[in-house]
Amino acid sequence: MKMNFCLLIAIALCFVAVVLRGLPVPSSFSSKPQLDPLFYSKTCPQLPFIVYQILWNVSKTDHRMPASLIRLHFHDCFVQGCDASVLLNNTATIVSEQGASPNINSLRGLDVVNRIKTAVEKACPNTVSCADILALAAGVSSVLTRGPCWIVPLGRRDSLTANQALANQNLPSPSFNLTQLKSSFAVQGLNTNDLVALSGAHTFGRARCSLFVDRLYNFNNTGKPDPTLDTAYLKELQKECPKNGPGTNRVNFDPTTPDILDKNYYSNLQVKKGLLQSDQTLFSTPGADTISIVNKFGNNQNAFFESFRNSMIKMGNIDVLTGKKGEIRKQCNFVNKKSSELDLATVRSRESVEEDLVSSI
Ligand code: HEM
Ligand SMILES: *[C@@H]1O[C@H](CO)[C@@H](O)[C@H](O)[C@H]1NC(C)=O
């Protein structure tokens, strides 16, 4: 994975921005004006390089990580907005979203985000939010996997709360039909075009068998496979996901280019090779308005990239905290106020464990 031309331009623009400070930001960069791609151009100009360097290094050995990071941003934004609420761990006052059913045993990249945050804190202390790191990591991940590049609007702040119940409610299920998918996106202010474009993120990454195994053996309690599944692909999937197996095997979303962000997700749907029901339903729901959008993206990668870029920026704008709202967390897994108390609590509980050990000897 080499640094590509698109990224060079993005980085060059950041430099130009530093030099030409005061230049107005084109309004097309963000649909809501409160975020600004130049937000850290004075306070942390090296930010995009730090994110890029770490992710480039990580993805050399972990080819799945860019997919995992794009998903992390999505799971952040759909639950009380893009505010890094997904990163908060369980504490006395926080019920972590990581325990919600779409997230549990499923989220990846939390450690990578912490590694980025540590490097960023070293370079620019108390300046960059964890929510912005998630948005930047998603943008860099796209570029690293040959996807489109966009200038990431910045200036989000981090939440003081998390909402596990809302995560269960807002994150779409893999067995959703088109009506349910559309309404899940509409709740976030995202339209049908956004739904189809953002679903294109299922062109890389993996999914566990348990999330679609019903399609292989007993679809909708019919005792038969899903009729909208290509028969050769069905056989492959049955091999990877045995009947009555544990469901923990992981399968590539895209059998053709598993780690590349390209239009193959849509070409797969056109030949009934969508992995989840929520994927195939975009193309196989009779008479649906999503069919022509799938065809457009499947036949023209530039059209997909253009929409993906716009929809990612739109998703990144959902209910952001700006100005004096929220805070800039020091450690992404904890709100600032509690983290010192929590450190103490951890130390205390460790001490008491050791005391227990000692007293039991
Ligand atoms: C449209 C509704 C969606 C549904 C029902 C859905 C569902 C899922 C499911 C069930 C998985 C597999 C999780 C696992 O195996 O533990 C998954 C993975 C993934 N999702 Fe989605 N998703 C949706 C939309 C999105 C969006 C909007 C994005 C990003 C823009 C996205 C990005 C990803 C990626 C990249 C992965 C693979 C992650 C990895 O390999 O670590 N998904 N999704
Ligand atoms: C790159 O990753 C390796 C381990 O995967 C680590 O030892 C090294 O320090 C990293 N380098 C940079 C510049 O982050």
Ligand SMILES: *[C@@H]1O[C@H](CO)[C@@H](O)[C@H](O)[C@H]1NC(C)=O
């Ligand atoms: C936060 O929780 C995760 C498990 O969800 C754990 O792996 C991680 O170590 C925790 N982070 C911190 C800083 O305690």
Ligand SMILES: *[C@@H]1O[C@H](CO)[C@@H](O)[C@H](O)[C@H]1NC(C)=O
């Ligand atoms: C989708 O599922 C919902 C809830 O199960 C149901 O009410 C609706 O009729 C379904 N829509 C389609 C198009 O199948």
Ligand SMILES: *[C@@H]1O[C@H](CO)[C@@H](O)[C@H](O)[C@H]1NC(C)=O
């Ligand atoms: C599932 O089965 C029910 C009736 O048993 C039917 O109404 C519904 O349309 C089916 N759903 C799909 C997605 O085929």
